[in-house]
Amino acid sequence: MNINTDIKSIICLSLFTIIITVSTAAESMDVNHNWQSETAFILPQKRYEIGLFQPLRYGYSESVELSIHPIIALVMPNISLKKSLATRTDFIISSRHAMYYPTPLLRLISKEGIGGMISPEFEIPHMISLYNEIILTKPLTDSHYFTIKSGLNLAVKSSKLDERTTIDLPLIFPRLAVFYRGSGLRGGCDLTGKIFQNWKYLVDADIFYFFNTDEKFAMEHKGMILWNTSENFQISIGYKLTFCEYPFGNQWHLFPLMDIQWSRQLKIR
Amino acid sequence: MILQIVKMRLPVSVLIIICSLIFSCEPLVTKFEDIEKAEFYKAKNISSVPNDVDTVVFMTWNIRFGAGRIRWFGDCCGDRVILTENEVYENLEGLVQKIDEIKPDIIFLQEVDVESKRTGYIDQVQWLLDHTHFNYGAYASMWQAQVVPSDGLGRVNTGNAVLSRWKIIDAERIQLPLREDQDALTQYFYLRRNILKTEIEVPGLSEFCAINIHMSAFCTDDTKERQIIRLLEELNNLKDAAFVLGGDFNLIPPGSDSVDFCDEDKCPDESFHGANDDPYHKEGSYFGDEITLMQALYDEYKPALPLLKYQNNQDYYFSHSTDEAGFWDRKLDYLFSNYEWIDNSDSTHQEARSLSDHAPVTAKWRIPK
Numbered sequence: 001m002n003i004n005t006d007i008k009s010i011i012c013l014s015l016f017t018i019i020i021t022v023s024t025a026a027e028s029m030d031v032n033h034n035w036q037s038e039t040a041f042i043l044p045q046k047r048y049e050i051g052l053f054q055p056l057r058y059g060y061s062e063s064v065e066l067s068i069h070p071i072i073a074l075v076m077p078n079i080s081l082k083k084s085l086a087t088r089t090d091f092i093i094s095s096r097h098a099m100y101y102p103t104p105l106l107r108l109i110s111k112e113g114i115g116g117m118i119s120p121e122f123e124i125p126h127m128i129s130l131y132n133e134i135i136l137t138k139p140l141t142d143s144h145y146f147t148i149k150s151g152l153n154l155a156v157k158s159s160k161l162d163e164r165t166t167i168d169l170p171l172i173f174p175r176l177a178v179f180y181r182g183s184g185l186r187g188g189c190d191l192t193g194k195i196f197q198n199w200k201y202l203v204d205a206d207i208f209y210f211f212n213t214d215e216k217f218a219m220e221h222k223g224m225i226l227w228n229t230s231e232n233f234q235i236s237i238g239y240k241l242t243f244c245e246y247p248f249g250n251q252w253h254l255f256p257l258m259d260i261q262w263s264r265q266l267k268i269r
Numbered sequence: 270m271i272l273q274i275v276k277m278r279l280p281v282s283v284l285i286i287i288c289s290l291i292f293s294c295e296p297l298v299t300k301f302e303d304i305e306k307a308e309f310y311k312a313k314n315i316s317s318v319p320n321d322v323d324t325v326v327f328m329t330w331n332i333r334f335g336a337g338r339i340r341w342f343g344d345c346c347g348d349r350v351i352l353t354e355n356e357v358y359e360n361l362e363g364l365v366q367k368i369d370e371i372k373p374d375i376i377f378l379q380e381v382d383v384e385s386k387r388t389g390y391i392d393q394v395q396w397l398l399d400h401t402h403f404n405y406g407a408y409a410s411m412w413q414a415q416v417v418p419s420d421g422l423g424r425v426n427t428g429n430a431v432l433s434r435w436k437i438i439d440a441e442r443i444q445l446p447l448r449e450d451q452d453a454l455t456q457y458f459y460l461r462r463n464i465l466k467t468e469i470e471v472p473g474l475s476e477f478c479a480i481n482i483h484m485s486a487f488c489t490d491d492t493k494e495r496q497i498i499r500l501l502e503e504l505n506n507l508k509d510a511a512f513v514l515g516g517d518f519n520l521i522p523p524g525s526d527s528v529d530f531c532d533e534d535k536c537p538d539e540s541f542h543g544a545n546d547d548p549y550h551k552e553g554s555y556f557g558d559e560i561t562l563m564q565a566l567y568d569e570y571k572p573a574l575p576l577l578k579y580q581n582n583q584d585y586y587f588s589h590s591t592d593e594a595g596f597w598d599r600k601l602d603y604l605f606s607n608y609e610w611i612d613n614s615d616s617t618h619q620e621a622r623s624l625s626d627h628a629p630v631t632a633k634w635r636i637p638k
Contacts, residue, residue, distance in 0.1 A: 112342075112420050114454075119350035119421025164351040168386065168424045169416055248384035248424060 035226070035234055035261065037067070038190050038204065039147045040094040040137035042084045046268050051234075051261035055080070076105040082135075091138045096151070098131040102176070110165070118165045126158040127179050133186065144193030153184045170242040170253040174208040174218035184210040198228040202238070218244040222257060234261045298458055299413035307440035307465055310406035310430075312398040318434045320472045324611060325634045327573075328373035329515035329602050331483070331589075331627035334382040334427055335360045335393055338593040338623055342420060345591045345626065346536035350421050354389030361393065363624045365400045371618070371631055372402065375469065377481040377515035378430040379627075383408065386423035394430045403432035407440035409465040411483060417458055429465040429481045429516070439468040443503060446495040448488045460485075462496065464503060473636050474511055480504075482516035487553035493520060497562050504570070507607075511637055514570070514605045517627060521556045521599050523564045524580045530554040533598055534591045556599075566605055573604035573615040573632030586617045588628040597622070602630045608637045 035049065043049065043059035050056045050070075057067040063084040072078065078100035086093040103126050110118035118124070133151025140146050155178045163180060167173060178184045188206035195201055201224065208218040224238030240255045333341075337360035340347025368376065378397070382388040394408045410428035417425050431437065443464040451459060465481040482500060485492045497520075504514065521528065531541040534554040540546050567576050579586050579600065587597035597619055604615070614633035621628055 110421065114419045116420045117416070117418055117423075121348060121350055121421075164353070164386070165421075166386075166423075167416070247386075248390040 035228070035263070036145075036192070038135075038149075039145060039192065040084070040092040040135040042082060042094065044265070046266040047263060048266070049261060049263040051259045053259050054261055072105075075108055077101045085134075091136055094135045094137075096131075096133050096135060096149075099128055101126075101128050102179075103127055106165075117167050122162045122165050123159070124165070125161055127161065128156045129178055130154045130156070131186070140193075144191070147190040147192070148188070149190075150187040151185070153178045153186055155179045155182055166247065168246050168248070170244055170251070170255075171220070171240075173215075173244055173246060174220075177208065177210050177213075177215065177218075181210045181213055184208060195225075200226040200228070202226060202236075215245040215247060218242070224257060232263045232265075234263075235259075236261070297415045299410065301410075301442060301444055301461055301463070303444045305442050307407045307409045307442045307467070309437065309440060310394050310398055310408060312404045312406075314399075315404045316402055316434075318404065322374075322472055323636055325375060325471060325513075325636060326371070326373045326631060327375050327377070327479075327513050327515060327604055327634055328368070328371060328629050328631045329377040329379075329481070329517070329604055330364075330629040331379040331517040331602065331625060332364055332381060332393075333625040333627065334380045334385065334388050335364065335391070336388070337363065337625065341387075351387050351423070352389065354391065357388045357391055360624065361391070361396060361400070365397065367618065367621050367624060367629060368397075368401050371629070373631055374435075375431065375433045375479050375513070376403070377479070378432065379481070379483040379517045380427055381408065381430045383410070383426040383428070385425045385427055387425065390424075394432075397430075398432060401432070402434060404434055405437045405469075406430055406432045407437050407465060407467045409440075409442035409463050409481075411462050412460045414458060419458065429463065429483050431465055431467045431469075431479050431481050433467070433469050433479065435472070436470045437467050438470055441466045443499075445482075445484065445499055446492060448485055448490065448492045450488055450490040450492070464500060466503065471636065473638075476510040478507060478510055478512040480512055480514040480516075482514065482518065484517070484519045486519040489548070489552060493559055493562055497565065501565060501569070504607075511608050512606060513634055514566075515603065515630075517602050518563065519553070519601055520559055520563050521601065522576060522579050523561055523567065524576065525556070525560065525599070526583055527599070528555065528557045528560055530556075530591075530599060533595065563603075566603075570605040570607055571610060573606070573610045573630070573634075574617075585619075587619070588617050588630055589626060591626060593622060593626075597628060602627055604630060604632050606634055609635045611635055 037057060042063060043057050043065045045059045045062050048058045055067040055069045057065060060066050065082040067080045069078055080096060080098035082094050082096045084094050103124055106118060106124045109115060110120050110124055112120055131151055131153045133149050135147060135149040137145050137147040161179050167176060186208055188204060190204040192202045203223050205221045210216050220240060220242045222238055222240040224236050226234055226236040228234045236259045238257045240257050242253045244251060335357045336352060339349055339352060341349050381393045383392050383394055384390045394406050398406050408428060408430045410426055413426045416423055443466055445462040445464060447456060447461060462483055462485050467479045469477055469479050471477045484496050531551040531554045534551050535541055541551050574586055586600050588600050588602040590597045611633040616631050618629045
């Protein structure tokens, strides 16, 4: 068999990697509730944040935050909305509603030659993922927060997706599993806090659960150290540990994580 | 602005892939040591074996990962990549039926898939052990990748296996030289051919090795020559131990009438042998420069099928063809030993045309006293 090097194909593969990494990489926090995408806190109004692997997040109002992966949206349209539901001194509750349309991206990587992650012999139908979750954050002290979240993932398809199109890689497999199963549950918890001065930590765990399949369960855990060099710039580094039930058996993977994030506060008129 | 971000992000994503390769618990592609232990297998139910035997029947068979004659994209101008589980089980059952019919004592298998995406994630070594009279197995992968990011191949683990009625007490995977006519990226994801050397408790023998080899097929440099040299080194190291060597050598015997199979193997949109054709020959289909490479084995060891016998009736011993519709057109599969074979016990089972692109080759070996 010949495998020819094709730079466009490598870019396709890289884009795909970006998408997965973007959606799973570091999140962070601040005593002002900036940099806290995975907590129930809403980004302050008119503030936007973006990172190498983070989505563009925007504080639309005092109770609504929007986010989008802008580059990825070219091949996988996506949007997420987080809405504050309740804010009390001892806890904060928000809901998150996200959708994405992976069909163009999957069709892009369904090809012959290098970069072909899915065999071109299969049809990729039109598919949309809808995800809704509730997020509850509880301050443990002035600078430490505990978050739990739980959600339901649903998929809508124009026709059946062949089971042989799975991409058996960590991070990717559990995120595409909903398109084969139709629905799935997700849940998790995060612990964030200040270490000293501008240094912070983040530890989290997320689980994925699917019904009517042998590959029911996946788990991801990460640990991050975050450094806010200023109010508008943050560097983070850490690791991600994954466990997943694949069609061929169970596997653990460990990855390094790194991100650089920028933010800007626009004036409120 | 968007262009700047794209430029900034793409190298980072490539970096992530590289980091993943380096730091991940399970690397994307498994590289192997020059010599390492093979994987051992045992049948679910152990069947009884004779403890007093004079002869042993050996078989070598490239089973084409249980794909039968399905027109797979990589080797026969096909367009199929990922087979269904049912297709694979059906083909495996055909293989088992043939094995049951011949009842070899020890079999050398090439292109056996273990939990590969293209073949329904079936562990074919274990499945074959559990559905035949063999009790023990050893496996050495030649291509093991979490994902091959090409053509949708995905997870691949395929290689050589030795299955035996008697216990396999040791098994080594010996790396063969890699192709050097590929760029680094292709080579990283490409096959790593090997020799699977097993030590088996054959009754009446104090030391016996069954050696399985699957050599490179599509190289355009001197890879096959280097692999033969490596094989001869390994055989020389065995000194007095009795051995049987079997496998798919991807070489035709010296004195073969035809050395050029470009026309037989070419796909509808391909052209070879024309003044402007580049390459001039199809990769893996021209043996003109390699016609003498098997000679050293014929000179130093005992073939199950003597060279003269082959040369006098070549069609009868052909063991490979890329096209199911055509007849077998070349011999690539061999059995050798440093001890005697039973005269005229060899057989090339050309009737098994629908089961693989290789025919099983068998012969009866006399246990040295």
